[in-house]
Amino acid sequence: MRNFLSTLVFCISLYSQTIGQNLIVNGNFSNLYTGWTTGGSGWYITNTLNCFYTSPAYAFVGNSDGTGANNVSGYLSQAVTFPSNAYSVTLSFFYSITTNELQTTTNIYDSLEVFFYDNIHPFPLIVKLSNVDHTGSALTCNPYAEYTHVISGSELAQLSGLSVQLRFKVGNNTFNPTKFLIDNVSLNCFVCTPAQPGTISGNSAVCQNSAQTYSVNAVPDATSYTWSLPSGWTGSSTTNSINVTAGTTGGTISVTANDSCGSSPASTLNVTVEQPVSQAGSISGSPNVCLGSSQTYSISPVAGATSYTWTLPSGWLGNSVTSSISTTAGSNSGNISVSANNSCGSSSPQTMYLTSEQNLPQPGSISGNTTVCQNTVETYAVNPVSGATSYIWTLPSGWTGSSTSESIAASAGNYGGIIYVAAHNSCGNSNAQVLMTTVNTIDTSVSVAGYVLSSNAYNGTYKWVTCPAMQIIAGETSQSYAPSQSGSYAVIVTQNTCTDTSDCHQVLITGLSDINKTVPITIFPNPAHNSISIQCTKIGNNYNVLITNTLGQVLINKEINSINKSSESTIEISMLPNGIYFLNIISKEMNSVFKVQKL
Numbered sequence: 001m002r003n004f005l006s007t008l009v010f011c012i013s014l015y016s017q018t019i020g021q022n023l024i025v026n027g028n029f030s031n032l033y034t035g036w037t038t039g040g041s042g043w044y045i046t047n048t049l050n051c052f053y054t055s056p057a058y059a060f061v062g063n064s065d066g067t068g069a070n071n072v073s074g075y076l077s078q079a080v081t082f083p084s085n086a087y088s089v090t091l092s093f094f095y096s097i098t099t100n101e102l103q104t105t106t107n108i109y110d111s112l113e114v115f116f117y118d119n120i121h122p123f124p125l126i127v128k129l130s131n132v133d134h135t136g137s138a139l140t141c142n143p144y145a146e147y148t149h150v151i152s153g154s155e156l157a158q159l160s161g162l163s164v165q166l167r168f169k170v171g172n173n174t175f176n177p178t179k180f181l182i183d184n185v186s187l188n189c190f191v192c193t194p195a196q197p198g199t200i201s202g203n204s205a206v207c208q209n210s211a212q213t214y215s216v217n218a219v220p221d222a223t224s225y226t227w228s229l230p231s232g233w234t235g236s237s238t239t240n241s242i243n244v245t246a247g248t249t250g251g252t253i254s255v256t257a258n259d260s261c262g263s264s265p266a267s268t269l270n271v272t273v274e275q276p277v278s279q280a281g282s283i284s285g286s287p288n289v290c291l292g293s294s295q296t297y298s299i300s301p302v303a304g305a306t307s308y309t310w311t312l313p314s315g316w317l318g319n320s321v322t323s324s325i326s327t328t329a330g331s332n333s334g335n336i337s338v339s340a341n342n343s344c345g346s347s348s349p350q351t352m353y354l355t356s357e358q359n360l361p362q363p364g365s366i367s368g369n370t371t372v373c374q375n376t377v378e379t380y381a382v383n384p385v386s387g388a389t390s391y392i393w394t395l396p397s398g399w400t401g402s403s404t405s406e407s408i409a410a411s412a413g414n415y416g417g418i419i420y421v422a423a424h425n426s427c428g429n430s431n432a433q434v435l436m437t438t439v440n441t442i443d444t445s446v447s448v449a450g451y452v453l454s455s456n457a458y459n460g461t462y463k464w465v466t467c468p469a470m471q472i473i474a475g476e477t478s479q480s481y482a483p484s485q486s487g488s489y490a491v492i493v494t495q496n497t498c499t500d501t502s503d504c505h506q507v508l509i510t511g512l513s514d515i516n517k518t519v520p521i522t523i524f525p526n527p528a529h530n531s532i533s534i535q536c537t538k539i540g541n542n543y544n545v546l547i548t549n550t551l552g553q554v555l556i557n558k559e560i561n562s563i564n565k566s567s568e569s570t571i572e573i574s575m576l577p578n579g580i581y582f583l584n585i586i587s588k589e590m591n592s593v594f595k596v597q598k599l
Contacts, residue, residue, distance in 0.1 A: 040074020068177030
């Protein structure tokens, strides 16, 4: 044991910290085959033969009864793994070699080779023992010897971190037998640096500029620790924990345990840095909405955001953590806002002002004349309706005019009716306000009977004028007018505060002197149902009867020949609608107009 102890003492004197690890299991064969493998022939492990060292069992090459054997070969091995931080490894074992190969002390006939093996690397031979190295003769139990070999330097570097086999390989010729016995195999590893620290605890995903703490469990016998941080990170420590401030980029955090011999292998942790999210872009959606309507608002997704926070105007309904939100508009206007979120916090909000428009109330009363004259221009208006963007006016049939404001200039038609107005905005139309109107119309038609012009408007005032100058004829204010000379004439009629002018009518004077002569004529019955009779004894032999409506349209034109008839003529009117008509009697002697009524 002298070499083994001297090696241990040497390491302790050179380094302040050393740790020994026995890499061989059951090297004294106390449990027979536990941890060991044999191959080929010749190797036995036994505890039944009491002839070697102090262990209860040992391995030997020979026959199973413990006697020497010839012509055998094989190996005894155990798997071992070399630590990567070993300073040195010491192999030791006890051996006994007894042989009958005594005819020479220099020739090797039987051998025991010791080496490491992994079927990949060409490891060097550690030692070769043979019959030359015998410790006794006569194949009996003999004194033992100890073999010790220190593995270090380049030899240890070749084995560092590998899993290999420690092999004892034997070869025996066919002549005189040699018996090899081994016991108390020891492969002891010495390390002068601390063990690798365990897993680094701490967040692997962090926010830029955030404060973080990382640590490892304390490593036995370590006197300090060396931390390495990603570029841009700040913090320092020589203990097994460190407080840092994260930079803008990720990377690797590493730590080694240190002592006076050196540093352990590093433990590492990969970390990533999450950036704060930026403000969302513009919100898409309608800024002007109707109370109770369904609306959708959205933004383009924000890089790095994991959720979104939406805020709605008071009274609005909706909820979302995505980049869009479906809402039901409330009665209040206000801001909709959205912030992007991730583990590093929330962005500044993006906002948009929303206007909630409600259903419009009915406009107030329509101001303006309810009784108007035909063809006059009248103005109607309502007070402005809050929230209205325009107005919809509807006029009676025949009226003209248009407007989208709260007032309208309308030209009255021939008949009255209802004026409607509704307020309008994007939410629709209000209920309409109404105004009933009446149109006072003037009959501007003129009946022409021979040389006599008669206005068909009753109960009015009249002013006859010349055309086209529209010069008033002095003194002619009767319903009828008989011009004294040929020309074109019209009448201005005022009736129920309304004034209008008839069309111009052409009159041709032929020189008769008795056109105004009064002739006694009887028209009966009047009103009539089916027929009208005309009785007059002073009408000429032939005359025409014209029946016209109030518009001057000729409905009946009948020629009467009184030579073969009595002085009474009958005109059939049953086909005419009920109403007022004008009967014109025209002959060389007279021209008379009569008003008749059909029932």
